[in-house]
Amino acid sequence: MPSLLLPSTRREFLHLSSKGVGLLAFSRFAPQFLVQTSLTAPKPEKDRKILVLVQLAGGNDGLNTVVPFSDPAYHSLRPTLALDQKDVLPLNDSLGFHSACAPLHALLNEGRLGIVQNVGYPNPNRSHFRSTEIWETATASDETAASGWIGRYLDNACAGAPAAADPDAVHISAEVPQSFGGVHPHNTYGLALGARAGKNDSALLERLATQGAYTGHGQPDTNHDFLRATLMDSLVSEKKIQRILDANKPEATYPASPFAQALRNVGGLIAAGLSTRVYFVSLGGFDTHANQSNPHANLLRQLSEGLAAFQKDLTARGLDGQVLTMTFSEFGRRPNENQSGGTDHGTAAPLFVMGKQIHGPMHGTAPNLAVEKNADLTYSTDFRSVYATVLDRWLDCPADTILGARHERLGFLG
Amino acid sequence: MTSPLDPREAWQPLPASEWNADLARHLLRRAGWAARPDEVARAVQQGLAATLNRLFPATPPPLARPAFIPLAQDRINALRPLKRGALDQEERRIYEREERELERTAGVELTFKWLQAAADPSRSAYEKWVHFLTDVYVISMEKVRSAELVYQHYDLLRTKGTGTAPALTKAVSRSAAMIRYLDLDLSSKKAPNENFARELFELFTLGEGNYTEDDIKQAARAFTGYRHGKDGFRQNERERDTTPKTIFGQTGPYLGDDVIDLVYRQPAAATFLPREMARFYLTERTLPHEFFVPLGQDWRASGFNLRELCLRFFGSRAFYAPTFRANYIKSPIHFYLGLLQDLGLDVLPLQRTTLQPLRQMGQTFLLPPNVRGWVGGRLWINSSTLAARRQLAETLCSPLDEDRLNADDRLELEGARDAGHSRFTVDDERIRTFASLGAPGIAERLCDFFLPVRVTPEYRATLTQFLTASSPAEAEAKARRATIAILQSPEYQLC
Numbered sequence: 001m002p003s004l005l006l007p008s009t010r011r012e013f014l015h016l017s018s019k020g021v022g023l024l025a026f027s028r029f030a031p032q033f034l035v036q037t038s039l040t041a042p043k044p045e046k047d048r049k050i051l052v053l054v055q056l057a058g059g060n061d062g063l064n065t066v067v068p069f070s071d072p073a074y075h076s077l078r079p080t081l082a083l084d085q086k087d088v089l090p091l092n093d094s095l096g097f098h099s100a101c102a103p104l105h106a107l108l109n110e111g112r113l114g115i116v117q118n119v120g121y122p123n124p125n126r127s128h129f130r131s132t133e134i135w136e137t138a139t140a141s142d143e144t145a146a147s148g149w150i151g152r153y154l155d156n157a158c159a160g161a162p163a164a165a166d167p168d169a170v171h172i173s174a175e176v177p178q179s180f181g182g183v184h185p186h187n188t189y190g191l192a193l194g195a196r197a198g199k200n201d202s203a204l205l206e207r208l209a210t211q212g213a214y215t216g217h218g219q220p221d222t223n224h225d226f227l228r229a230t231l232m233d234s235l236v237s238e239k240k241i242q243r244i245l246d247a248n249k250p251e252a253t254y255p256a257s258p259f260a261q262a263l264r265n266v267g268g269l270i271a272a273g274l275s276t277r278v279y280f281v282s283l284g285g286f287d288t289h290a291n292q293s294n295p296h297a298n299l300l301r302q303l304s305e306g307l308a309a310f311q312k313d314l315t316a317r318g319l320d321g322q323v324l325t326m327t328f329s330e331f332g333r334r335p336n337e338n339q340s341g342g343t344d345h346g347t348a349a350p351l352f353v354m355g356k357q358i359h360g361p362m363h364g365t366a367p368n369l370a371v372e373k374n375a376d377l378t379y380s381t382d383f384r385s386v387y388a389t390v391l392d393r394w395l396d397c398p399a400d401t402i403l404g405a406r407h408e409r410l411g412f413l414g
Numbered sequence: 415m416t417s418p419l420d421p422r423e424a425w426q427p428l429p430a431s432e433w434n435a436d437l438a439r440h441l442l443r444r445a446g447w448a449a450r451p452d453e454v455a456r457a458v459q460q461g462l463a464a465t466l467n468r469l470f471p472a473t474p475p476p477l478a479r480p481a482f483i484p485l486a487q488d489r490i491n492a493l494r495p496l497k498r499g500a501l502d503q504e505e506r507r508i509y510e511r512e513e514r515e516l517e518r519t520a521g522v523e524l525t526f527k528w529l530q531a532a533a534d535p536s537r538s539a540y541e542k543w544v545h546f547l548t549d550v551y552v553i554s555m556e557k558v559r560s561a562e563l564v565y566q567h568y569d570l571l572r573t574k575g576t577g578t579a580p581a582l583t584k585a586v587s588r589s590a591a592m593i594r595y596l597d598l599d600l601s602s603k604k605a606p607n608e609n610f611a612r613e614l615f616e617l618f619t620l621g622e623g624n625y626t627e628d629d630i631k632q633a634a635r636a637f638t639g640y641r642h643g644k645d646g647f648r649q650n651e652r653e654r655d656t657t658p659k660t661i662f663g664q665t666g667p668y669l670g671d672d673v674i675d676l677v678y679r680q681p682a683a684a685t686f687l688p689r690e691m692a693r694f695y696l697t698e699r700t701l702p703h704e705f706f707v708p709l710g711q712d713w714r715a716s717g718f719n720l721r722e723l724c725l726r727f728f729g730s731r732a733f734y735a736p737t738f739r740a741n742y743i744k745s746p747i748h749f750y751l752g753l754l755q756d757l758g759l760d761v762l763p764l765q766r767t768t769l770q771p772l773r774q775m776g777q778t779f780l781l782p783p784n785v786r787g788w789v790g791g792r793l794w795i796n797s798s799t800l801a802a803r804r805q806l807a808e809t810l811c812s813p814l815d816e817d818r819l820n821a822d823d824r825l826e827l828e829g830a831r832d833a834g835h836s837r838f839t840v841d842d843e844r845i846r847t848f849a850s851l852g853a854p855g856i857a858e859r860l861c862d863f864f865l866p867v868r869v870t871p872e873y874r875a876t877l878t879q880f881l882t883a884s885s886p887a888e889a890e891a892k893a894r895r896a897t898i899a900i901l902q903s904p905e906y907q908l909c
Binding site: 185 | 508510511514515518556740741742743765766767770771773774778791792795796797798799800801802805809818820821822823861865867868869870872873876877880895896898899900902903904905907908
């Protein structure tokens with residue numbers, strides 16, 4: 001129940017805080033917070049659809065992830081890096097998963113993982129930064145947009161909604177994803193990477209902000225008051241999230257990798273019933289220009305094991321019907337290997353969709369490997385078609401408005 | 415004593431006897447980005463007048479043209495005949511795409527070049543002044559689409575920013591970037607385009623309410639035929655309208671420069687720029703018109719000299735009035751450059767770690783939201799932008815994990831190192847040195863060097879208590895955490 005102590009204006013909170021009333025008393029969101037963080041976590045809303053985005057930063061080598069083992073062109077393009085049939089987990093008679101993707105292979109066989117093949121966009125850009133920007137803003141490669149596709153989704157879905165205690169979107173990555181940027185500001189929240197999500201990281205800031213460095217100008221409603229109020233609001237979100245993570249009891253064993261631990265946290269937040277609609281997790285290191293064999297296998301293992309543990313956790317908690325997970329990477333890599341046992345920046349690559357509702361394992365068409373030396377793959381599925389499908393058939397919102405154009409829907413959600 | 419907010423007293427010089435370290439910090443943070451202890455000591459020792467003469471030099475240092483701009487320009491010139499000779503739309507598009515990409519990259523180079531110059535404490539005040547002028551005489555890379563022209567526009571503001579306002583405004587009317595941005599190049603005798611004339615009155619010189627729609631229409635005719643080509647500005651004689659115009663109640667065959675001279679004879683011209691300065695440097699509050707009248711009179715008497723205006727403004731009692739202290743929300747660019755200077759860091763030349771945070775905090779250099787520039791104030795702050803500020807403080811205070819960087823970024827870093835920049839984030843060694851100051855010493859530096867207010871003893875005690883550690887490792891971790899917390903605090907967002 002909202003406490004009578006709760007101030008109704010920002011000015012009151014400063015007055016109260018000087019009397020030693022704590023942080024919780026004066027955030028705009030405090031009442032909900034106090035109600036919601038009772039130790040028995042509330043049941044998550046059954047009808048809420050959640051999207052988890054997994055970024056493979058650096059440009060994942062698609063051809064050594066979903067391997068066209070039977071294509072002679074593949075072997076001649078990659079004399080040292082090519083994987084043979086015996087090294088891959090068969091998907092059909094021409095394609096197989098890299099052996100490090102065994103957990104994903106199992107999910108695929110259970111009908112919970114789909115592969116969208118050869119995803120890219122026209123006139124590809126090979127700069128990490130720029131291509132990431134294109135993916136995150138969902139624009140054509142010669143356009144720029146100030147907002148991201150998730151931000152525009154939030155503009156659409158959360159417009160007019162009262163400011164909620166829970167963030168609209170949460171990212172576990174060093175930078176705020178560009179996809180989160182909306183035309184309107186949204187309550188987004190960044191969680192520290194990995195398991196060491198520092199418990200006390202904001203404790204000092206909270207104490208200092210509560211205390212205030214000085215008593216002000218004796219003027220009402222100063223910028224100082226305003227900044228404190230805004231910061232308190234985010235600290236309240238943060239505190240709530242920290243409590244949830246502390247109490248999180250996953251129903252699957254997650255590997256120790258920072259990536260898997262990030263997903264473990266996402267699982268905990270979803271299970272706690274936050275009203276958050278989008279989560280963003282990043283796994284970096286895919287920029288494999290040299291001696292890529294082992295590092296790439298390790299990355300795929302981290303990815304697969306993390307995703308599999310996450311899906312198992314969600315399933316055991318009965319949440320798998322609510323969550324769709326999707327990977328993306330700024331580009332694939334050059335079909336031919338380079339002189340250093342690695343691959344250079346390329347274009348199209350496969351991406352994964354994971355969830356209970358996935359229809360059919362393979363979507364789109366495999367890339368055509370009949371390319372000249374140092375030439376690139378030509379995409380066959382536009383990434384905005386993937387977004388359009390997710391927005392339309394999962395998040396139930398006007399995809400064409402959000403993407404600014406009509407894009408073909410794919411079949412992975414039926 | 416008369417209140418410094420009495421208009422008659424406000425713009426009088428601050429008495430030399432009142433000049434002290436607190437006021438020097440205020441000046442350095444507002445006129446520049448941060449108040450580094452060495453700079454504060456120097457300013458106190460030199461006195462206010464000499465400090466201002468140094469911060470606003472009569473001959474400001476140039477900003478070298480980024481090396482990539484001429485390279486991009488050469489390639490763009492080479493693309494021109496290819497575009498013309500393209501067999502079809504598809505082929506032409508390929509060249510256009512390359513051109514856009516070259517311009518984009520050149521724009522990024524220009525941004526980094528400016529950030530590096532502005533981060534240099536000896537240049538900060540003047541570069542911030544240039545930044546202010548770009549927020550008055552706004553253009554946007556989005557429409558101008560040429561890093562070379564944007565560079566020239568900025569160069570013009572830099573070199574003419576110490577002269578007179580009428581001369582600057584006349585030069586701006588001939589600036590290729592401005593001609594493109596406000597459609598002067600589409601303005602012809604038959605069809606005068608009013609875009610430039612309107613913004614000239616509304617946003618560059620007079621402000622709303624000080625001209626009529628008819629003044630705009632007539633003035634637009636005076637600027638017809640302004641063009642730019644590869645040799646710079648030229649007047650298209652055939653498009654020049656030499657017939658009489660009636661502007662501000664006066665009639666004559668005025669041309670563009672005549673209109674600008676007429677503008678500066680309007681009473682509002684004397685107070686418009688001082689008012690804009692107050693909004694940019696002093697307070698987001700709207701101050702009464704009367705407040706600026708005495709300053710405007712003297713500025714007019716100086717022939718609208720911009721450098722005189724700076725010396726007067728930053729040397730006045732008004733500028734140091736308590737009501738204007740520690741209550742101004744830093745812009746994202748200010749927050750970022752202030753962090754670099756407070757932490758003694760170089761610009762990290764990676765788009766992902768520098769330009770992206772600026773955008774997330776709400777400010778993309780060269781891309782103002784519209785011709786009005788950035789509104790600023792509380793609009794800078796919401797849950798997302800505050801999160802981005804906190805993230806940036808965290809990033810700059812954590813060792814750079816170079817193993818996680820992609821190959822392009824590593825190359826950029828090497829380039830910056832070769833150019834003599836190497837301190838990109840606060841590394842473990844710096845924290846070790848910092849931690850060796852001990853809890854009270856660290857707390858003192860954090861509070862007294864970084865925050866714009868004198869903190870309460872209780873606040874300082876909280877910090878000192880937190881910093882108390884039982885092992886060197888713990889002391890280092892806590893020193894880092896305390897630094898981050900102070901940089902994330904509401905007080906650090908203010909100056």
